[in-house]
Amino acid sequence: MGRRKKEPPNIHRENIALSAHKLFMSNGIECTTMNDIAKESGYSKATLYVYFQNKEEIIAFLVLKSMTKLDEYITLALENQKSTKGRYDMICQGLLEYQKQYPFYFAVALDEINIDFKNSNYLPEEEETYHVGEEINKKLQQFIQEGILANDLKPDIKILPTIMAFWGMLSGLIQISVKKEAYITQELKMSRQEFLKYGFETLYQSIAAEVRE
Amino acid sequence: MGRRKKEPPNIHRENIALSAHKLFMSNGIECTTMNDIAKESGYSKATLYVYFQNKEEIIAFLVLKSMTKLDEYITLALENQKSTKGRYDMICQGLLEYQKQYPFYFAVALDEINIDFKNSNYLPEEEETYHVGEEINKKLQQFIQEGILANDLKPDIKILPTIMAFWGMLSGLIQISVKKEAYITQELKMSRQEFLKYGFETLYQSIAAEVRE
Amino acid sequence: MGRRKKEPPNIHRENIALSAHKLFMSNGIECTTMNDIAKESGYSKATLYVYFQNKEEIIAFLVLKSMTKLDEYITLALENQKSTKGRYDMICQGLLEYQKQYPFYFAVALDEINIDFKNSNYLPEEEETYHVGEEINKKLQQFIQEGILANDLKPDIKILPTIMAFWGMLSGLIQISVKKEAYITQELKMSRQEFLKYGFETLYQSIAAEVRE
Amino acid sequence: MGRRKKEPPNIHRENIALSAHKLFMSNGIECTTMNDIAKESGYSKATLYVYFQNKEEIIAFLVLKSMTKLDEYITLALENQKSTKGRYDMICQGLLEYQKQYPFYFAVALDEINIDFKNSNYLPEEEETYHVGEEINKKLQQFIQEGILANDLKPDIKILPTIMAFWGMLSGLIQISVKKEAYITQELKMSRQEFLKYGFETLYQSIAAEVRE
């Protein structure tokens, strides 16, 4: 296999992306310049362009990574929890964790990752992100199916639309809990956590099977 | 004082803001420059700064305007519809309309308008936007109270948290319906409208009183 | 004489200039805009241009006024003090007072007021300032002559060059005492006043007649 | 690290600063724009900002350079001349030369370089300028001490205050000789050089020991 490179390109991509991530977290994506990333990572600015086409690709790389993490989290959650409600709770926790660790990427993922077959300018990372998303969706599909079979969820649920709608609603809920934390604390007299718990519970009732006596 | 005013300043603010709005809609807020707005509105760039402190204030003006429209819409909806479900549907329609006409401003409102009493650098428009938001919230509060009294909504609803949560969830739902329209159409085999209707219905069930027989 | 104007233009010029002066003193000449002056004076920006050709003329007006004050001060000083040294001290005090009240105008006067007969773009105020300067010079000339006659000053002094040189040196001394006050206090362990007194005394010795025994 | 450097960065700083200096000399500092400097130097405007933080740093660089030159000049003067008067004359020549080559920087140095330990926003060049100034002061201190020991200067001179006062007075003298050259030529019937010679001599007498017979 010939001479082995001391550090395969992946290492450099990881280094750069990690530095970028740190900066994105503290200053925001917009306010982070390629210069900043170069300094933080210890590479020269030009070298950044050896490993990534442009700033957008660094973001896409991180979006993919965050989605992969989310996939792992949800996979684990579904394996470990067996009850429907327990699983739902863990999924909500997963999203919460995701937003905590990667607060900026969900919006990007939502914005950019589309099966837009006309516009084929998408980056490989974006395509892969899409696939990871599909993986997650499959697992959620199964989760709902099992929930219905267990009589925990309403039998007439349209599975795919429900998943998509819940993606939107849960992330909207988390989003508002972050942006309006001050309002929630002061006017609602709740902690953000309490608010989210209440929101998650409320939403769950929209798909939970009604309890018969 | 001048002897006559051809057009009250408000007209100019409206002209400028309208031009800005057009450009924001087609190119996005970030990508629209003051130069663009000047050209589109027919005023010189310097004149823009006669009527607005800066770009931010143009945005704040439009955010306020959009919120006011939403308030009007919701007010009308609650007046015209008497049934709880009818009102809920109209509110959803209002949000939908809002997002159609002002797709970028909700995010801004969410981002910038906060009861941040420490930082008093907020623009007057931002303060007013906050108050319009509070107006809307009051009306929604009454709506829910009446819904409970009419036995249409669960009696144990926490009103304010529910409103806040629904703001988040409904806008998240609408957001995803826009961003992922292609996916919805192709994979869920639904129109965006059908998806939204399903989402709205699902969510309603989380607060709807259970039907007794 | 017909109808009398309620306020002769001079009043307006005074009002405007006074407002400008206030702002110049607190923010500097460069940083004071015509807008600021308009607001401070209560006139509209356009009205400023009714009474002054431009910003430069406002400055020239104030420079003239400050020179006139200096003239008055020195005139009084020479009248009240009869001893040569007493007069010198009062002149120094006058310059000190001048720099305190009009810290920015001496530099301007130095810069702009020149008998530059080629360039006839000078403002009427500038011409008048020149003449006030000449008035002062005449009085100083007489002061020196009397000082020589009284055997207080060296008899071989070249009067006009001495006046000009003293203008430069005294204002340079005052200038440095202002700009380097921190340095003087910390490193020289003197107050600005003490430093100036020492400087004035030292300089006086360069023209004082040597004391015979 | 790059394999080779065509020109060390200093060369570029020198190039840029030299171009800036040329423009400052003909148009003044205020009226020279970064655009002008870019054109004159042949670099792009953006490149200017690679080598200097901002316009202020270009000025600070030139101020430092000019102070360094002055230091060199004075050092040489004190080494070559052994008599007190000869040294004084050379120092005056040095200041004259300084003002000729760098007419704008003394005012800046006076304005900006201060031991303002609270405000630590000063540029490295400004700090260094301060130190060069201190170097000069030390040499002048020694010059005066030797002058006193040689009975050429009055024994009761306060050394540091004298240095500071002379800085101010000499630069004020030179300043006025430049600004009022026309007046001096026409009204005093002297050349600028003669005027300065007279001024320098006069001032020297304020510290010169009185000649005994």
Add this chain to the structure above:
DNA sequence: AATGAATGAGAGTTCATTCAT
């Protein structure tokens, strides 16, 4: 593979001044 060096193309903002009324 890695980078020093360079930049095109703006961005938002400011201000003295003018002019029709």
Add this chain to the structure above:
DNA sequence: AATGAATGAACTCTCATTCAT
């Protein structure tokens, strides 16, 4: 006489990206 309204012309500074080596 007085001004509301409007603006041309700058200004400093930024940043993602490229390219020769």
